Structure formats: C-alpha cells, structure tokens
Amino acid sequence: MTEETIPRRRFLLGAGIAGTAVASGLGQTEPAAAQAQGPAAAAPAAPQPEPLLALNETEHAFVVAAVDTLIPADELSPSGSDCGIATYIDRQLASAWGGGAKMYRAGPFHKGKPEQGYQLPLTPAEFMKAGIAAANEWSRKAYGRDFDRLVADKRVEALKAMEAGKAEFGSVSARAFFGRLHAMTMEGFFSDPIYGGNRNKVSWKMLGFPGLPATYAHLIDEYRDKRYVAEPRSIEDFS
Amino acid sequence: MVTRLKEVDAVTVGLGWTGAIMARELTKAGLNVVSLERGPDRIPGEDFILPSVRDELRYAGRLELMWDNSLDTLTFRNFPAEQALPIRRIGAFLPGEGVGGSGIHWGALHWRFLPSDFRIRSTLTERYGANAIAADMTIADWPLSFDEIEPFYDRFDKICGVSGKAGNVRGKKIEGGNIFEGPRSNEYPNAPIKSSNAGLMFGAAARSLGYHPFPAPVAIASAAYTNAENVPLGACEYCGFCNRVACETNAKASPNSTLLPTLRLEPKFELRTRCFVTKLNYDKAAKKVVSVTYTDLRNGEEYEQPAGLVLLTSYVFSNVQHLLLAGIGEPYEHATGKGVVGKNYAYQFEAGAAAFFENKELNPFWGSAGTAVCIDDFNGENFDHGGLGFFGGGYFTCNTPSAPPLAGRSVPHGTPQWGSEWKRATVKWYHHAARFNTQGSVYANRDNFMDLDPTYRDAFGRPLLRLTYNGPENEHKMSRYLLDKLEGIIKAMAPTHYEMHPRPKTFTVVPYQSTHNTGGTMMGTDPKSSVVNRYLQAWDAHNLFVEGASVFPQQHGYNPTGTVGALAYWSAQAITTQYLKNPGPLVHA
Numbered sequence: 128m129t130e131e132t133i134p135r136r137r138f139l140l141g142a143g144i145a146g147t148a149v150a151s152g153l154g155q156t157e158p159a160a161a162q163a164q165g166p167a168a169a170a171p172a173a174p175q176p177e178p179l180l181a182l183n184e185t186e187h188a189f190v191v192a193a194v195d196t197l198i199p200a201d202e203l204s205p206s207g208s209d210c211g212i213a214t215y216i217d218r219q220l221a222s223a224w225g226g227g228a229k230m231y232r233a234g235p236f237h238k239g240k241p242e243q244g245y246q247l248p249l250t251p252a253e254f255m256k257a258g259i260a261a262a263n264e265w266s267r268k269a270y271g272r273d274f275d276r277l278v279a280d281k282r283v284e285a286l287k288a289m290e291a292g293k294a295e296f297g298s299v300s301a302r303a304f305f306g307r308l309h310a311m312t313m314e315g316f317f318s319d320p321i322y323g324g325n326r327n328k329v330s331w332k333m334l335g336f337p338g339l340p341a342t343y344a345h346l347i348d349e350y351r352d353k354r355y356v357a358e359p360r361s362i363e364d365f366s
Numbered sequence: 367m368v369t370r371l372k373e374v375d376a377v378t379v380g381l382g383w384t385g386a387i388m389a390r391e392l393t394k395a396g397l398n399v400v401s402l403e404r405g406p407d408r409i410p411g412e413d414f415i416l417p418s419v420r421d422e423l424r425y426a427g428r429l430e431l432m433w434d435n436s437l438d439t440l441t442f443r444n445f446p447a448e449q450a451l452p453i454r455r456i457g458a459f460l461p462g463e464g465v466g467g468s469g470i471h472w473g474a475l476h477w478r479f480l481p482s483d484f485r486i487r488s489t490l491t492e493r494y495g496a497n498a499i500a501a502d503m504t505i506a507d508w509p510l511s512f513d514e515i516e517p518f519y520d521r522f523d524k525i526c527g528v529s530g531k532a533g534n535v536r537g538k539k540i541e542g543g544n545i546f547e548g549p550r551s552n553e554y555p556n557a558p559i560k561s562s563n564a565g566l567m568f569g570a571a572a573r574s575l576g577y578h579p580f581p582a583p584v585a586i587a588s589a590a591y592t593n594a595e596n597v598p599l600g601a602c603e604y605c606g607f608c609n610r611v612a613c614e615t616n617a618k619a620s621p622n623s624t625l626l627p628t629l630r631l632e633p634k635f636e637l638r639t640r641c642f643v644t645k646l647n648y649d650k651a652a653k654k655v656v657s658v659t660y661t662d663l664r665n666g667e668e669y670e671q672p673a674g675l676v677l678l679t680s681y682v683f684s685n686v687q688h689l690l691l692a693g694i695g696e697p698y699e700h701a702t703g704k705g706v707v708g709k710n711y712a713y714q715f716e717a718g719a720a721a722f723f724e725n726k727e728l729n730p731f732w733g734s735a736g737t738a739v740c741i742d743d744f745n746g747e748n749f750d751h752g753g754l755g756f757f758g759g760g761y762f763t764c765n766t767p768s769a770p771p772l773a774g775r776s777v778p779h780g781t782p783q784w785g786s787e788w789k790r791a792t793v794k795w796y797h798h799a800a801r802f803n804t805q806g807s808v809y810a811n812r813d814n815f816m817d818l819d820p821t822y823r824d825a826f827g828r829p830l831l832r833l834t835y836n837g838p839e840n841e842h843k844m845s846r847y848l849l850d851k852l853e854g855i856i857k858a859m860a861p862t863h864y865e866m867h868p869r870p871k872t873f874t875v876v877p878y879q880s881t882h883n884t885g886g887t888m889m890g891t892d893p894k895s896s897v898v899n900r901y902l903q904a905w906d907a908h909n910l911f912v913e914g915a916s917v918f919p920q921q922h923g924y925n926p927t928g929t930v931g932a933l934a935y936w937s938a939q940a941i942t943t944q945y946l947k948n949p950g951p952l953v954h955a
Contacts, residue, residue, distance in 0.1 A: 196784075201786045228436065231455070242442075309783060318421075334793060336774075351563055
C-alpha cells in the first residue's frame with residue numbers, strides 16, 4: 128500500500144482538529160515540524176470529531192488542509208478547521224443547497240461564456256467532490272502526493288495555482304473550483320455559528336462585529352466616529 | 367383533467383406590491399378577489415421574527431426569499447447572434463418569491479421619477495434638437511405626467527411610512543432636501559433616518575463642491591407610524607440586516623406589513639399560495655382574458671379560474687412571458703424593430719466605489735439604505751448634457767456597508783483574498799470602509815429585449831423567457847461620467863485610499879448588481895408602440911391590467927418601486943372609477 132492510498136481514518140484521531148497532522152503521520156515523509164501551525168490566539172477548546180454527512184475521509188482531509196491554508200492559525204484566529212469551517216462545508220454540501228435546491232438543472236448543457244454563469248449539470252456537492260478529486264489528481268502529478276499531504280508552503284503554492292487557473296485539472300475548471308472553495312470558506316468563517324463554522328464566534332470577535340442584538344437606534348448619535356464594541360451574540364444565544 | 371372553478375370578479379397573478387395594492391383597492395370597491403401566488407405565505411408575526419431573520423447565510427447567502435429556479439428561470443445572452451443559456455441560479459438580480467414578492471427583501475429606497483423623466487423624448491428633443499436622440503435609443507414619453515401621478519406617489523408614501531426630507535413642497539424649494547425633485551403635495555410621512563458617519567462625511571464634501579446632499583428617502587419608518595390603512599408600523603432599529611431579509615419590527619415596508627394585515631381580514635379576499643399560474647386563457651375575438659390556468663403545487667392538480675378582471679401582478683419577467691405565451695400583443699421582433707411585447711428591456715446601470723479612512727470610526731454593521739446620504743445633481747435632466755455625448759444620469763449615495771460580515775467587509779483592491787495577510791487587512795479596514803453607488807438610468811436600446819426561448823422549457827413544459835442584454839454605449843459613457851463626478855467628491859473626503867468600480871464592458875449574470883429590471887410590456891399612447899395604455903390596461907384585452915415595472919418605457923436614474931406602487935394606485939383608481947361602470951377600453955386609440 129502506497130502512502131497515497133492509505134485511508135484517512137479519523138476514528139484513530141484524538142480530536143478532529145488534529146486531522147491533518149495525524150493523517151499525514153500515517154506514512155507521511157514530510158517533517159512533522161513543517162505541518163506545525165503557529166500558536167492560535169484564543170483557540171477554542173478541542174472539539175470532538177464531527178461526524179461527516181457529505182464528504183468521505185479523503186475529501187474531508189482535503190477540505191481541512193485547504194481551509195487551514197486559506198485561514199491559517201495566527202495571532203488573529205485559530206486555523207480554519209479549528210474554527211469549524213470543514214464541518215461547515217461538509218454540512219452545507221449535505222444541505223438542500225448542496226443538493227441543488229432551487230437550481231435549474233434541465234439540459235441541454237453547453238459550456239457557454241463566463242457571462243452566462245454556471246452551466247454544469249452537477250449540484251454544488253457533486254461539483255465540490257469532482258473538484259477535490261481533480262485537485263488531488265493534479266497534486267499527485269505536480270507534487271507526488273495528495274494535497275493534504277503537502278507541507279504548508281506547498282499547499283499555499285498549490286492553492287495559488289488553482290486560484291490563478293494555472294493548475295491543469297482536466298475536466299474541472301481549477302479556477303471555478305477554487306472560487307467555490309474560497310466562497311464556502313468565507314461563509315463558514317463569518318456566518319452564524321449555528322451552521323458549524325465560526326466556532327465560538329471567533330471571526331465576529333476578531334472583527335468587532337456585535338452579531339445579533341442589532342438594536343442601535345439609540346446608539347447612532349452617541350457613537351459617531353467612535354467605535355461601538357460589544358460581546359457578539361449569535362442565534363443560539365437568543366434561542 | 368383541468369377543474370374549472372366558479373368565476374370570481376378579479377384574480378391577481380402573484381401577490382407582491384402590485385397584487386396587494388390591486389387586491390386591497392378592488393375589494394374596497396366591492397369585488398371578490400382571488401390572489402394566486404406561486405410561493406409560500408409569509409406572515410410577519412411568524413416568519414419575520416428574531417432571532418431567525420438575523421441569519422445572513424440563510425437570507426443573503428442562500429437567498430431564502432428568492433425565486434426558485436428549479437421550476438423556471440430565464441435564458442440569457444449578451445447579443446442576438448449568441449446562443450442563450452439558462453440562468454441556473456439567479457445572481458445579478460434577485461426577484462422574490464412567495465407572498466410579498468420582492469417587496470420583502472428589497473433595500474426600500476423609495477424614489478419618484480423627475481417631471482422631465484415622464485416626457486423624456488420630448489424634453490431631449492426640445493433641449494438638444496430633433497436629431498439628438500440616436501436611432502437605436504428607443505425611449506418614449508410616458509403616457510402620463512408627473513402632476514397626474516403625484517397624488518398616487520403621495521398615497522403610496524403614506525402606506526409605506528416613507529422617511530426622508532422633502533426638497534420641493536408645492537413648488538417651494540427646501541434646503542436639506544432634494545431640491546431637484548418634482549413638487550410634492552406633502553412633506554414625507556416620517557423624518558429622515560439618521561445618516562451614517564460615512565454619509566455625513568460625503569454630504570459635507572459634496573456641499574463643499576457646490577452640490578446638494580440630502581438623506582436617502584426610504585420606505586423604512588424612522589419612528590412608529592400608523593399607515594393609511596390604519597396598520598401600525600414599527601421604528602427602524604438600524605440593525606444592519608435589512609437587505610435580502612425581512613424586517614422584524616415592520617419598519618421596512620412590505621406588502622406583508624403594510625397592506626396584508628387589513629386584506630387578510632377582508633371576507634372578499636382569498637389567497638391561494640403555492641398556486642403557479644401557467645396560462646392566461648385569451649379570447650382574441652372578445653379581446654378578453656377569460657380565465658387563468660394554474661397548477662396547485664401541493665397536489666399537482668390543474669385548475670382553470672375564470673375571472674371578470676385579470677391583474678397581471680408578477681415580476682417583470684413573468685408578466686412578459688405570460689403575454690408572449692398567450693399571444694396578447696405583437697411580439698417584438700429584433701430584426702425589424704416591429705412589435706412591442708418584450709421591447710425596451712432596461713437594467714439599472716449601477717456603478718460604485720469604495721474608500722477607506724484609517725482614522726474614522728464608521729461602525730459598518732449598523733444602518734440600512736436609509737443611513738445613506740445622496741446627491742441628485744447628476745440625474746436625468748438635472749444637468750446639461752450639451753456636448754457630453756450621452757443622455758441620462760443617476761443619483762449618488764454614500765453609506766457604510768450596513769450589513770453583517772459576509773457582505774459587510776471590504777479590503778483595498780490588490781489585497782490577497784486569503785491567508786494571514788488577507789486576515790490582517792480585513793481586521794485593519796473593517797471599521798473604516800465607506801461604499802458609494804451611482805444609480806444610473808437606462809435609456810432603452812433596440813438591441814435589448816425579451817422573447818421566448820426556442821430550446822429551454824420550465825417545469826410545466828412552457829418555453830422559458832429569453833433575455834438578450836448588454837450595456838449600450840450611451841450607458842457606459844453616462845456611467846463613466848457619473849463615476850468621474852463621484853471621484854471628485856471622494857477626493858474631497860480625503861480618504862486614506864479609494865478605488866472606483868466601473869462596470870465591465872460585457873454584462874454578466876453572475877455577481878449581484880441590481881434587481882431593477884424594467885420594460886417588456888411598455889405603456890404608451892397607442893397599440894402600435896406600446897402594450898398597455900396609460901391606465902396599464904392591455905390594448906388587446908380590455909379586462910387585463912399589467913402592473914409593475916414591466917410597463918416602464920425605459921428606466922430612469924432611481925429605484926423603481928416608488929413608481930411601481932404609484933402606478934398601481936393610479937391604475938386601480940381607473941378600474942374602480944371608470945372600468946367597473948363601463949367595462950371596455952379606457953383609451954380609444
């Protein structure tokens with residue numbers, strides 16, 4: 128069994144947040160230190176591994192590695208997966224939206240031009256899965272291993288190649304795939320924690336967004352050119 | 367098997383702003399009215415409540431209140447020679463679905479067109495000569511004047527509890543309001559919404575350059591208000607969740623909050639939700655629509671609903687599609703320029719800018735469209751177009767994002783889109799970004815139109831409506847001029863950094879731009895050049911009234927809903943005071 132075919136078995140893991148590091152420990156040849164993330168500011172308590180609804184282990188490992196690269200742990204926030212973004216993406220792909228709700232899906236299918244928008248028969252979940260498979264296939268050609276098994280700086284390089292459309296993905300558009308991955312990552316980071324991302328309102332605290340209370344009529348004049356600061360509250364806090 | 371139902375006095379096809387206005391006015395006149403709405407019911411006390419409405423992903427991201435494209439959509443192409451493809455999920459524009467339609471999630475900017483807008487072809491000809499209007503610019507005078515519609519603007523203001531500052535009351539100009547507006551019979555029902563800090567900075571800079579800033583007029587009550595239907599509206603909380611979402615305090619006017627509380631108690635009114643109207647049954651010889659056919663989406667059954675009066679009160683696209691499918695009016699033919707149904711499609715030509723002020727605290731999360739400050743100095747014929755090479759214009763606004771963080775973040779252009787550097791820039795600029803917009807007009811062009819698609823069909827087997835659209839050169843020139851003027855004001859605000867966002871040369875249906883689609887069933891003075899007469903009555907079916915922005919001959923430099931509501935009241939009055947007494951054409955061509 129080569130390292131590329133070793134399954135990512137999350138039940139072996141102590142915690143979901145360690146997914147990348149431990150998965151890469153199974154036959155990973157890159158130095159473990161290269162995987163280490165900087166100390167996370169206000170890191171939330173280590174969560175239990177979340178059950179997967181839409182992604183398989185390989186796909187999940189890709190998503191964890193991708194969101195940890197797009198939202199790296201630094202002085203401003205924990206890593207993307209520690210913020211729950213991989214969980215968010217998995218749940219969204221399993222949602223009605225991920226299944227193509229409210230999309231027109233009748234043929235015939237033509238490529239069209241960019242101004243005509245998305246023209247594939249795939250649902251968002253199907254598109255993400257096809258994109259992850261294509262990204263890993265490309266990563267194996269370019270780097271000799273799946274994306275999640277690359278060291279941090281190679282992951283950055285790989286995502287930049289996808290963003291610029293320079294990664295040759297074959298049938299899937301690398302740029303379109305990156306666009307969807309990036310959009311979902313931002314949604315998971317900034318939307319209400321009820322969807323699984325933005326754990327502990329971490330991005331709202333980072334920005335100084337007060338969340339839901341949002342009754343400001345009496346504060347507008349008092350806070351002219353003065354920052355209004357409040358401990359953010361989410362849907363769950365009012366439920 | 368189609369079940370034929372008992373005839374009713376009137377039926378509305380859709381229940382948004384125009385459906386609710388027509389249903390209310392016609393039941394008041396004693397008619398039994400049935401409203402057929404394809405989407406679900408939406409009830410403020412059950413659906414517009416905390417904390418669930420303050421969910422940016424659900425409403426602004428996943429478009430909870432918008433059009434379900436699994437049933438139908440449009441096809442789109444930029445140019446007539448291209449193959450149109452379906453818009454598989456709406457993006458550039460977001461028509462609503464369900465009771466209230468687009469009137470729930472709108473931004474609630476509430477404007478009137480200028481007196482000169484209503485006679486734009488005549489005005490331009492008088493000022494710039496008989497040859498000034500290019501042959502491909504198919505603009506037309508409205509078949510009614512500002513003075514005629516003003517009382518209906520006033521009436522709609524008092525339904526919505528509009529907030530703002532008048533700049534012209536019965537001819538008297540008032541500093542601090544929009545001095546360019548047509549004479550109003552009354553001051554706004556409510557005082558203006560408090561301006562955002564960014565808006566005030568913009569206003570000061572604009573004034574220093576000799577322009578005339580004023581607070582944005584919005585259908586958002588700045589104080590508790592009892593409207594003309596005796597319905598209580600709440601006061602704006604400046605929550606920042608306004609756009610694409612319902613308002614839980616009923617400060618932002620929707621049909622649901624302003625008209626339906628009364629209508630729901632009216633025994634002569636019946637609402638049927640999840641009923642998708644597929645067909646207007648047209649008797650060409652009698653010049654009448656005898657009934658409408660719909661599918662009840664809850665059981666899949668088809669019904670035929672005969673009605674004395676048929677009010678086509680859907681969104682622009684459905685209105686046009688219904689007429690084309692039923693064969694009412696001559697379809698517009700691009701090659702020859704003949705025909706009218708589908709003609710003069712216009713799409714608001716908005717373009718904006720962003721500016722960053724590192725030493726200003728802007729609290730970007732609070733506010734609404736009403737916290738914007740505007741100028742109207744470069745709209746319509748408010749400025750001289752001599753030698754400029756284009757016609758039209760638009761009002762400018764400045765505001766903070768007034769939105770939660772999915773939509774409410776800005777970073778300077780050139781910042782990486784991810785990684786630690788992106789994160790630092792996001793945090794650095796979050797509290798310091800202002801946004802600007804120019805609400806550009808669209809003077810209709812012969813190349814922009816709607817017809818039936820030859821290939822794609824909806825869930826009921828009907829051909830989809832096909833949209834052919836690209837921004838005309840006139841509008842690009844107009845927009846560049848507006849951005850140039852806007853840039854002058856932004857510079858006077860002394861930002862740390864700013865960037866202008868001109869429109870791309872080729873229109874794309876992907877990112878959101880505006881839901882201001884107009885035209886396709888234009889109103890006019892004769893059946894050769896229009897689909898409906900000055901009372902919105904179809905020339906070819908006297909019991910059919912087509913409501914909404916599809917009747918606009920072109921789109922002016924303002925949001926359309928104020929005029930859509932006023933026209934519905936104007937049309938309803940013609941029906942109740944003239945048509946019901948003597949059913950037949952109200953205008954003889």
